[in-house]
Amino acid sequence: MRSATLRLSETSDTARLDAEVLMAHALDCSRSDLLLRRSFDPAPEAFAALIACRAAHEPVAYITGTQEFFGLPFQVSPAVLIPRGDSEVLVETALAARPEARRVLDCGTGSGALLLAVLANLPEATGIGIDASPTALAVAQANAGALGLATRTEMREISWLTPGWRDALGRFDLILANPPYVESEAVLDASVRDYEPASALFAGADGLDDYRVLVPQLVDLLTPGGLALVEIGHTQADAVSAIGMAAGLVPALYHDLAGRPRVVAFSG
Numbered sequence: 375m376r377s378a379t380l381r382l383s384e385t386s387d388t389a390r391l392d393a394e395v396l397m398a399h400a401l402d403c404s405r406s407d408l409l410l411r412r413s414f415d416p417a418p419e420a421f422a423a424l425i426a427c428r429a430a431h432e433p434v435a436y437i438t439g440t441q442e443f444f445g446l447p448f449q450v451s452p453a454v455l456i457p458r459g460d461s462e463v464l465v466e467t468a469l470a471a472r473p474e475a476r477r478v479l480d481c482g483t484g485s486g487a488l489l490l491a492v493l494a495n496l497p498e499a500t501g502i503g504i505d506a507s508p509t510a511l512a513v514a515q516a517n518a519g520a521l522g523l524a525t526r527t528e529m530r531e532i533s534w535l536t537p538g539w540r541d542a543l544g545r546f547d548l549i550l551a552n553p554p555y556v557e558s559e560a561v562l563d564a565s566v567r568d569y570e571p572a573s574a575l576f577a578g579a580d581g582l583d584d585y586r587v588l589v590p591q592l593v594d595l596l597t598p599g600g601l602a603l604v605e606i607g608h609t610q611a612d613a614v615s616a617i618g619m620a621a622g623l624v625p626a627l628y629h630d631l632a633g634r635p636r637v638v639a640f641s642g
Contacts, residue, residue, distance in 0.1 A: 375413075378425045385429055385564075392434050396424040399438045431564040444491035448517050453509035455574045457487035460630045461552060464603050464637045465491045467628050468548055471639065472601050475499055475547035479595060481534060481588060482506075484574060486514030486527070488550045493523050500526045502543065506533035507573065534588045540595055549592055549602035553577065553584040555610060581607055585614050590621035593642055602640040611635040 375393055382389035398408040400421040427437050435441040435456045441448050443457035444465050450456055465488060468475075476499050480489035483503030493501050505511050511529045518527040532539050554577040556562070566575070577583040585604070592602040602623070606614050615625035615638055623640040630636035 375417075378421070381425060381429055385431055392428050393425070395434055396428060396437065397421055400424055431568060433565045433569055436569060441485075443487045444494075446487075446491060446494060446521060448485050448487050448490075449513055449520065450485055451509075451513055452569060453507060453571065454484040454513050455552075455570055457485055460632075460634075460636055461488065461605060462491075463628055463630045464488060464550060464552070464605055465495075467637055467639060468492050468550060468601070468603055469495050472548050477501070477544070477546045477597070478548045478550065479543065479546040480504070481549065481551040482553050482574065483514050483529065484510050484552070486517045486529070488552060489514075489527065490517055490521055490523055492548065492550065493526055494521060499548075501528070502546075503527065503529045504532040504534075504539075504543075505529070506531065506535075507571070510571075510574075534584075534591065540591060543595065545597045545600065546595055547597050547600050549595055549600070551588060551602070552605040553588055555581045555584070555605070555607045557581040580613075581610065582613055582617070585610075585617050589614065589617045589623070589640070592618075592640060593621055593623055596642050598642070600642065604638050604640065606635060606638055608634040608636070611638065614638050 378393040379390045382392050386392050394405050398405040400418040424437055435450050441450045441456050444462050478492055478499055478501035480503040483489055483505045486503055489501045489503045493499055503514050508531050515529050518524045554575055556575045558576050558579055611627055618625050618640045626639045627635055628637040
């Protein structure tokens with residue numbers, strides 16, 4: 375563990391945590407079990423290969439194939455973005471603002487993390503997750519099954535860049551969206567740039583291309599009194615709010631735990 379931590383410290387700000395998580399994965403136990411009961415076990419042969427992957431900047435979540443989000447375990451692969459804690463503010467806002475919601479739409483569902491976290495806390499609701507990537511949808515469907523939510527969830531291969539994409543969807547009490555919003559020339563950590571799907575990250579020179587297409591169409595997907603929650607980059611609040619207002623939507627801004635703008639909530 376000490377040797378692995380030292381090696382990972384050259385490429386990771388969380389070297390010790392990474393080493394512990396990967397050792398627990400190699401031992402097929404929880405991290406707490408590793409620390410409390412198995413810290414003197416011999417390292418499995420697989421551990422060295424796992425550390426080598428992390429030293430090459432591969433995200434821990436892709437190495438282990440799992441990531442926790444909103445207290446739930448999610449399967450992840452390089453086909454989907456890794457769910458991040460900053461996105462939990464979108465789920466919290468949705469649950470607080472529309473606890474009576476019955477139909478939920480997740481635009482760009484990826485792993486299904488946003489949609490499934492909301493449905494897990496709204497037992498009367500059903501949801502549709504849309505994504506342009508069939509491999510991402512396979513991950514989302516697997517997560518719906520593993521969480522016992524398959525009967526209340528439908529995954530559809532749909533791109534909001536395709537004319538008429540929303541025609542057969544109907545209207546929704548809640549819409550969730552975490553579209554691509556990274557500027558095409560942005561400097562990213564190698565663990566993101568080299569491993570996470572570019573199609574889910576980049577959105578033109580100013581990072582606003584997908585907002586310009588998606589946000590104006592939300593008004594035709596909302597029920598009366600419905601709410602659309604859109605994740606944003608921390609510098610994009612004014613620009614995304616303006617896109618929504620031009621389409622007749624009313625924006626409200628929510629911040630993440632670091633105090634940065636994170637979600638714009640649009641109502642009709």
